[in-house]
Amino acid sequence: MATGRTHRPATRSRGIPEATVARLPLYLRALTALSERSVPTVSSEELAAAAGVNSAKLRKDFSYLGSYGTRGVGYDVEYLVYQISRELGLTQDWPVVIVGIGNLGAALANYGGFASRGFRVAALIDADPAMAGKPVAGMPVQHTDDLEKIISDNGVSIGVIATPAGAAQQVCDRLVAAGVTSILNFAPTVLTVPDGVDVRKVDLSIELQILAFHEQRKAGEESAADDGDGAAEPAVTKAQHRKGPDGDVPAVMPA
Amino acid sequence: MATGRTHRPATRSRGIPEATVARLPLYLRALTALSERSVPTVSSEELAAAAGVNSAKLRKDFSYLGSYGTRGVGYDVEYLVYQISRELGLTQDWPVVIVGIGNLGAALANYGGFASRGFRVAALIDADPAMAGKPVAGMPVQHTDDLEKIISDNGVSIGVIATPAGAAQQVCDRLVAAGVTSILNFAPTVLTVPDGVDVRKVDLSIELQILAFHEQRKAGEESAADDGDGAAEPAVTKAQHRKGPDGDVPAVMPA
DNA sequence: GACTGTGAAGACTTTCACAGCA
DNA sequence: TGCTGTGAAAGTCTTCACAGTC
Numbered sequence: 001m002a003t004g005r006t007h008r009p010a011t012r013s014r015g016i017p018e019a020t021v022a023r024l025p026l027y028l029r030a031l032t033a034l035s036e037r038s039v040p041t042v043s044s045e046e047l048a049a050a051a052g053v054n055s056a057k058l059r060k061d062f063s064y065l066g067s068y069g070t071r072g073v074g075y076d077v078e079y080l081v082y083q084i085s086r087e088l089g090l091t092q093d094w095p096v097v098i099v100g101i102g103n104l105g106a107a108l109a110n111y112g113g114f115a116s117r118g119f120r121v122a123a124l125i126d127a128d129p130a131m132a133g134k135p136v137a138g139m140p141v142q143h144t145d146d147l148e149k150i151i152s153d154n155g156v157s158i159g160v161i162a163t164p165a166g167a168a169q170q171v172c173d174r175l176v177a178a179g180v181t182s183i184l185n186f187a188p189t190v191l192t193v194p195d196g197v198d199v200r201k202v203d204l205s206i207e208l209q210i211l212a213f214h215e216q217r218k219a220g221e222e223s224a225a226d227d228g229d230g231a232a233e234p235a236v237t238k239a240q241h242r243k244g245p246d247g248d249v250p251a252v253m254p255a
Numbered sequence: 256m257a258t259g260r261t262h263r264p265a266t267r268s269r270g271i272p273e274a275t276v277a278r279l280p281l282y283l284r285a286l287t288a289l290s291e292r293s294v295p296t297v298s299s300e301e302l303a304a305a306a307g308v309n310s311a312k313l314r315k316d317f318s319y320l321g322s323y324g325t326r327g328v329g330y331d332v333e334y335l336v337y338q339i340s341r342e343l344g345l346t347q348d349w350p351v352v353i354v355g356i357g358n359l360g361a362a363l364a365n366y367g368g369f370a371s372r373g374f375r376v377a378a379l380i381d382a383d384p385a386m387a388g389k390p391v392a393g394m395p396v397q398h399t400d401d402l403e404k405i406i407s408d409n410g411v412s413i414g415v416i417a418t419p420a421g422a423a424q425q426v427c428d429r430l431v432a433a434g435v436t437s438i439l440n441f442a443p444t445v446l447t448v449p450d451g452v453d454v455r456k457v458d459l460s461i462e463l464q465i466l467a468f469h470e471q472r473k474a475g476e477e478s479a480a481d482d483g484d485g486a487a488e489p490a491v492t493k494a495q496h497r498k499g500p501d502g503d504v505p506a507v508m509p510a
Numbered sequence: 511g512a513c514t515g516t517g518a519a520g521a522c523t524t525t526c527a528c529a530g531c532a
Numbered sequence: 533t534g535c536t537g538t539g540a541a542a543g544t545c546t547t548c549a550c551a552g553t554c
Contacts, residue, residue, distance in 0.1 A: 019523060021465060022461075022465055026445075052445035059538085060525090070536075071536045072535050073536085088464050089470060092471075094467055113443055114463065117460050119460070119463055119467075157470055158463065190306065198466055204363065204368060204369070205280070208369065208415075211453055212343055212349055213276050215437045215453070273545095275545090300513085314516085325553085326512080326514045326553040328512080328513070328554070
């Protein structure tokens with residue numbers, strides 16, 4: 001099974017597990033805060049607490065990077081900040097473009113967290129001619145027509161898509177064709193990309209839906225004190241339901 | 256993907272794995288699109304493609320909900336929309352408050368994806384007195400002083416935090432004290448909450464950092480064609496590095 | 511014949527618990 | 533003594549592959 005992988009092949013991360021990679025930014029944030037308070041060293045226990053994970057996990061994560069701690073003492077804060085930054089590729093400058101300057105795109109353009117982590121917003125792009133030239137976050141919005149030129153002139157390899165869902169795939173295709181190989185997608189749609197291009201998505205409503213799921217559980221559990229198969233509601237219960245083409249089930253949702 | 260929850264052992268989700276729950280909104284979105292095109296049934300293969308997962312995973316996921324398909328045919332779109340909505344708790348109305356009406360908070364307030372999924376923005380709250388009364392997304396911003404009253408008057412159990420990092424924990428504490436049991440956190444900080452409260456976080460810069468990590472790998476791999484232990488760079492390689500209190504390593508990062 | 515539902519295998523992730531070093 | 537680094541165990545998630553059903 002050489003190349004023909006379906007979609008997300010875990011991207012051969014030179015031994016560092018994906019789950020660990022996803023936590024490195026968390027550690028980095030906690031470490032940066034310590035660094036700003038001039039704390040010289042930190043134990044796995046303390047750092048784990050600051051990052052919101054447990055210490056065994058943190059130590060295991062760090063063990064994939066190397067042996068950067070000192071037994072009996074802990075980790076040198078500055079040194080670890082450097083190592084993690086390097087591992088994440090943050091010691092270099094990453095120009096990014098944001099496409100789709102609506103409410104969300106504008107908020108992203110104004111978001112300080114990017115610049116402070118080695119990301120530089122190289123351009124803001126929107127399809128609306130009326131937006132062109134208007135300043136957002138101190139930077140003139142450019143028109144989609146120039147997308148390809150902007151990408152190549154600035155050597156951009158990371159693109160952020162904040163367009164409506166309908167436009168996202170098209171924008172994505174153009175970004176990829178122009179040389180972008182990493183995409184952060186805020187549009188509520190699935191993007192199809194060729195092999196070698198990474199996509200990460202952030203969907204605001206999905207997060208709320210997951211919360212709602214657990215919230216519903218909590219409410220249900222209040223009544224059923226025992227931990228059984230708490231089928232508190234008279235609703236359809238698991239496998240036993242057989243659907244009919246009609247039945248008592250509402251056929252449509254509140255769209 | 257942004258995960259949440261401070262620690263807690265998987266919140267007793269009545270058998271449905273957390274990973275499955277996290278994908279239900281994805282399926283729901285794909286199904287809703289099919290429904291709008293009046294597609295009556297769909298196979299696991301088709302739906303999986305539309306949701307960006309593979310079909311085995313999708314079938315396994317659905318098997319946790321019940322036997323809702325028909326062998327040889329596929330799934331009834333409307334029926335599945337209903338079942339998933341119910342499972343996620345979207346057949347009821349969830350009032351939410353957004354605290355922190357800066358760029359991001361305002362973007363969230365304007366975001367259409369909430370309302371269409373059973374979430375109703377009940378109030379916008381900000382600490383800045385100058386914001387109070389100003390309309391955002393057709394709704395007057397209210398002052399933090401009234402937070403507790405707003406929560407209880409509206410029966411809010413889900414809160415969205417979009418404040419600066421420094422204010423987030425305090426806002427969180429007040430939300431929780433007022434009765435909120437689910438929190439979606441956009442502030443780049445770890446929130447501490449009591450047992451029984453769920454937190455999910457979305458951190459924009461973390462997603463970019465993960466992309467940067469993979470981006471850096473891609474750049475590195477270009478040189479090393481063979482798939483060996485591609486230690487292409489002359490940099491520190493795994494466990495063999497021994498740190499000194501100085502050495503050739505820069506001690507400080509570009510903050 | 512087509513497609514779902516699911517045990518079983520495999521991969522990945524977390525946690526435990528302790529040896530080993532400063 | 534105090535704390536890291538890590539094998540091994542436990543737990544979770546994904547994938548396979550095929551029996552079962554329409």
